[in-house]
Amino acid sequence: MSTSISIENLNVYFGEHHDLFQAVKNASLSVEQGASFGLVGESGSGKSTILKAITGLAPQWDGHMAIEGADLTHKRDRTFYKTVQMVFQDPYASLHPRHSVDQVLTETLHLHGFDDINNRINKLLLDVGLGPAFRFRYPHQLSGGQRQRVAIARALAPEPDILLLDEPTSALDVSVQAEILNLLSDLRSEHGLTYLMVSHDLAVVAHMCERVAVMQNGEIVEIIDVADMRAGKTTQDYTASLLHASANRVA
Numbered sequence: 001m002s003t004s005i006s007i008e009n010l011n012v013y014f015g016e017h018h019d020l021f022q023a024v025k026n027a028s029l030s031v032e033q034g035a036s037f038g039l040v041g042e043s044g045s046g047k048s049t050i051l052k053a054i055t056g057l058a059p060q061w062d063g064h065m066a067i068e069g070a071d072l073t074h075k076r077d078r079t080f081y082k083t084v085q086m087v088f089q090d091p092y093a094s095l096h097p098r099h100s101v102d103q104v105l106t107e108t109l110h111l112h113g114f115d116d117i118n119n120r121i122n123k124l125l126l127d128v129g130l131g132p133a134f135r136f137r138y139p140h141q142l143s144g145g146q147r148q149r150v151a152i153a154r155a156l157a158p159e160p161d162i163l164l165l166d167e168p169t170s171a172l173d174v175s176v177q178a179e180i181l182n183l184l185s186d187l188r189s190e191h192g193l194t195y196l197m198v199s200h201d202l203a204v205v206a207h208m209c210e211r212v213a214v215m216q217n218g219e220i221v222e223i224i225d226v227a228d229m230r231a232g233k234t235t236q237d238y239t240a241s242l243l244h245a246s247a248n249r250v251a
């Protein structure tokens with residue numbers, strides 16, 4: 001099994017001079033191809049910043065990052081965005097209000113050089129559990145869950161290997177959350193995808209991931225198998241306190 005995402009001694013900074021703030025401190029993790037890896041921790045612990053560093057949205061970093069064996073520099077090229085796609089928390093914010101589902105998917109498919117657009121759009125909509133009737137709708141004509149399905153379809157359009165998932169269900173109702181999580185699980189098996197998923201919700205990560213990095217104040221305090229986490233086999237008080245806080249929901 002090869003390594004999909006490798007991060008070694010990553011430091012990420014925001015601001016400048018006397019306002020310089022280090023959001024991620026000396027973080028290292030590795031995600032195998034086809035695995036689902038979670039980043040958990042309280043608000044502000046640096047989870048999303050790790051995803052931002054990978055995608056180039058946090059330009060001040062040092063350390064070492066590699067995707068499928070290729071070192072990341074401070075520039076991201078077309079190949080990167082074909083290999084790595086992102087799904088955000090708020091599908092309403094990430095979809096243009098005046099672009100129909102058809103436009104969103106057509107634009108993405110064009111950008112990545114596909115020409116059999118019609119077939120691909122129909123297939124993508126089916127993949128995410130939306131029928132052809134949704135193709136010409138606009139974001140305001142979709143429910144929150146349907147909008148997130150469109151955002152997932154857009155992420156799948158370039159046929160990526162890796163999805164970075166930033167709280168992909170936290171803006172949704174609980175019943176819809178489960179549907180989207182199940183969809184993401186199914187898509188991972190069907191497409192052999194690798195996931196790096198941020199969540200503040202241990203129960204979500206326990207459901208979706210095999211391995212988890214626990215973050216506190218910008219540092220990874222522990223990397224633990226979900227099975228061990230469920231069994232309470234943590235060596236860290238901080239992980240134990242997170243587990244305690246989400247008691248009953250992780251088991």
Ligand SMILES: Nc1ncnc2c1ncn2[C@@H]1O[C@H](COP(=O)(O)OP(=O)(O)OP(=O)(O)O)[C@@H](O)[C@H]1O
Nearest residue numbers: 014015023041042043044045046047048049050200
């Ligand atoms: N663009 C930015 N400019 C300055 N500071 C930032 C920026 N983005 C994030 N930060 C800071 O970096 C720290 C880590 O933020 P990050 O978004 O990674 O946390 P998180 O663990 O994902 O939190 P949450 O669960 O609330 O999303 C926070 O203190 C945040 O204020």
